[in-house]
Amino acid sequence: MVAKPSNNFSFKLVLLGDGRVGKTSLVVRYINNVFSEKQEATIQASYLTKRLIIDGVPVTLSIWDTAGQERFHALGPIYYRDADAALLVYDITSSETFNRVTKWVKELQQMAPPDIIMTIAANKSDLLRSKKINIQDAESYSTSIGARLFVTSAKTGVGIDEMFLDIAKRLMDRRKESAEGLLTAPPRKGIVIIDDEPEKEPPPKCCS
Amino acid sequence: MDSSSSSSPDFYGFLDRMRRPAAADLIRSVKSFIVSFSLNATDAEEDSKRVQEYLFTMEATIKDHPLWVNASYEEIDNAIEGLEKFIMTKLFNRTFASSPEDSKIDSDISEKIRLLQCFIKPNHLDVPRLLRNEASWLLAVKELQKINAYKAPREKLTCIMNCCQVINNLLLNASESVHHAPAGADEFLPALIYITIKANPPQLHSNLKFVQLFRRETKLISEIEYYLTNLISAKTFILNINAHSLSMEEDEFENHMRNAKLAIEQSTTDSRPQMLDTDAVGSRRKGKEIIPEEARYPFLDANPEELTSEDVKNLLGTYKQLVNRYTSLSAALRRLSLDENLLLSSSYSLSPMRDPPFRETK
Numbered sequence: 001m002v003a004k005p006s007n008n009f010s011f012k013l014v015l016l017g018d019g020r021v022g023k024t025s026l027v028v029r030y031i032n033n034v035f036s037e038k039q040e041a042t043i044q045a046s047y048l049t050k051r052l053i054i055d056g057v058p059v060t061l062s063i064w065d066t067a068g069q070e071r072f073h074a075l076g077p078i079y080y081r082d083a084d085a086a087l088l089v090y091d092i093t094s095s096e097t098f099n100r101v102t103k104w105v106k107e108l109q110q111m112a113p114p115d116i117i118m119t120i121a122a123n124k125s126d127l128l129r130s131k132k133i134n135i136q137d138a139e140s141y142s143t144s145i146g147a148r149l150f151v152t153s154a155k156t157g158v159g160i161d162e163m164f165l166d167i168a169k170r171l172m173d174r175r176k177e178s179a180e181g182l183l184t185a186p187p188r189k190g191i192v193i194i195d196d197e198p199e200k201e202p203p204p205k206c207c208s
Numbered sequence: 209m210d211s212s213s214s215s216s217p218d219f220y221g222f223l224d225r226m227r228r229p230a231a232a233d234l235i236r237s238v239k240s241f242i243v244s245f246s247l248n249a250t251d252a253e254e255d256s257k258r259v260q261e262y263l264f265t266m267e268a269t270i271k272d273h274p275l276w277v278n279a280s281y282e283e284i285d286n287a288i289e290g291l292e293k294f295i296m297t298k299l300f301n302r303t304f305a306s307s308p309e310d311s312k313i314d315s316d317i318s319e320k321i322r323l324l325q326c327f328i329k330p331n332h333l334d335v336p337r338l339l340r341n342e343a344s345w346l347l348a349v350k351e352l353q354k355i356n357a358y359k360a361p362r363e364k365l366t367c368i369m370n371c372c373q374v375i376n377n378l379l380l381n382a383s384e385s386v387h388h389a390p391a392g393a394d395e396f397l398p399a400l401i402y403i404t405i406k407a408n409p410p411q412l413h414s415n416l417k418f419v420q421l422f423r424r425e426t427k428l429i430s431e432i433e434y435y436l437t438n439l440i441s442a443k444t445f446i447l448n449i450n451a452h453s454l455s456m457e458e459d460e461f462e463n464h465m466r467n468a469k470l471a472i473e474q475s476t477t478d479s480r481p482q483m484l485d486t487d488a489v490g491s492r493r494k495g496k497e498i499i500p501e502e503a504r505y506p507f508l509d510a511n512p513e514e515l516t517s518e519d520v521k522n523l524l525g526t527y528k529q530l531v532n533r534y535t536s537l538s539a540a541l542r543r544l545s546l547d548e549n550l551l552l553s554s555s556y557s558l559s560p561m562r563d564p565p566f567r568e569t570k
Contacts, residue, residue, distance in 0.1 A: 015393075019334075019394050020394075022389075023392070024389065024390050024391070024392030024393070024394065025389055025390060027392075028390045044376040044379065044380055044391065045390045045391060045392045046376070046391075046392050046393045046396045046434070046438075047430075047431050047434040047435070049430065062430055062434075064434055064437075065392040065393035065394075065396075066393050066397075067393045067394050067396070067397035067398065068393075068394055069334055069394065069398075071333075071334070071452070071453045071454075071455065072397060072441075072445065074448070075397075075441045075444060075445060078437060078440060078441045078444060079437060079441070
């Protein structure tokens with residue numbers, strides 16, 4: 001497959017979350033619109049792309065899954081160093097997984113690009129009734145770090161489309177702002193392309 | 209196993225075009241670009257910048273060139289791919305593993321992996337239970353071990369991609385066979401680390417650095433970038449492996465490492481090839497096991513009276529393989545030396561440059 005030039009805005013979204021919080025299922029649900037417990041997942045879900053139209057402009061999200069186990073925690077920066085957005089997922093029934101989110105946030109604030117767009121997903125909301133969960137705390141935390149919080153369920157599909165749409169919109173808004181401020185987005189890896197043509201990206205495999 | 213990068217560009221088509229009289233200006237440009245490197249001291253980052261910029265400007269040059277008039281996007285792309293391969297093959301010795309620091313990291317990683325191979329098990333890394341099948345790793349291991357058979361950055365990347373695709377297929381089969389959540393990075397990365405340890409790919413650090421620096425930046429994107437990043441991540445993990453990262457007690461880990469060192473020292477005095485698969489230590493190795501290129505001589509130390517009829521069958525197979533390899537190697541060498549003469553006589557002309565004797569990884 002050859003990367004064809006196309007008029008396309010492309011963003012890198014890194015997925016962070018403890019093992020078993022369902023971050024992979026969340027993305028698979030978003031891409032396929034199915035919950036894999038009922039339907040066979042026939043895609044490999046570590047790297048996925050999604051194409052959206054925001055205000056008439058095609059936008060491609062490259063979704064980078066990362067291994068959530070504690071032993072791989074130190075590898076995080078290798079993945080999010082040049083990310084445009086981070087989606088931090090925790091399991092609404094486990095405060096431990098929320099604590100890990102706060103740990104990642106601290107690291108992102110230090111090591112990720114300063115304008116990275118952060119979103120927190122309070123996942124497994126279908127289990128909400130099983131425990132007394134205080135979403136308010138998570139919500140105020142989220143606001144305090146300039147992130148947005150979405151309550152999601154990969155099982156029922158609640159909140160997922162809205163969340164990704166919001167991420168894409170904020171990414172486009174940021175891109176516009178930096179363009180208006182005559183600040184081109186920082187070059188990914190050294191080469192400065194003076195042309196104002198957007199990044200080239202091959203047609204994504206999974207289109208909506 | 210069709211990785212998105214592996215539709216092989218037509219290198220000979222590119223060379224043919226470059227041999228036409230109308231390409232004289234391009235040839236001159238490429239020649240002087242390559243020669244210009246001999247004027248400066250080796251500096252990987254600086255070299256990378258120059259190659260990247262050159263390929264970038266050549267893309268525009270080729271687009272406007274009479275030889276590529278009305279050419280499709282694919283044809284232009286093919287030309288730049290050919291150019292990248294040509295230039296990087298010429299500059300390979302200068303740019304690959306060129307600093308003593310790089311060679312040091314290479315040997316550190318390789319040494320560490322040799323120790324880890326002696327005791328690491330899939331469960332130390334959370335490799336999914338369903339995937340704990342030694343035989344199924346073989347293909348992925350082999351793809352990764354091929355990386356030094358190629359000089360062009362794109363082809364080295366193809367080896368990495370092929371390895372990752374094999375792992376992905378294993379994960380897919382596993383998640384389809386059982387009521388299982390979709391496999392993501394939680395499953396993929398541990399598997400890749402485990403495979404990397406099994407494979408102990410030659411000059412891992414230098415290969416990764418080379419690909420990052422010299423693969424065209426516009427091609428190091430999306431899926432390919434993702435999988436390359438994962439291998440970089442696996443390398444980093446392996447370099448820093450300690451008791452904690454394997455969920456072991458400190459002294460248990462130290463013990464393992466000490467024993468591994470002893471075992472390796474012993475085996476080197478026996479001049480035995482390194483053991484890769486600790487699970488299979490003690491069991492006789494069959495022709496198809498995970499053995500690195502240099503360790504494919506399972507019968508070198510065997511006594512005739514110990515051989516079973518199964519061994520004799522294997523031995524015959526190995527012998528045939530050896531003869532075939534020797535024959536094609538001699539042929540390739542003859543061909544290469546012919547090409548070398550051609551190259552020398554026309555000093556850097558674009559005479560047919562052969563692929564390495566191994567064909568494109570599939």
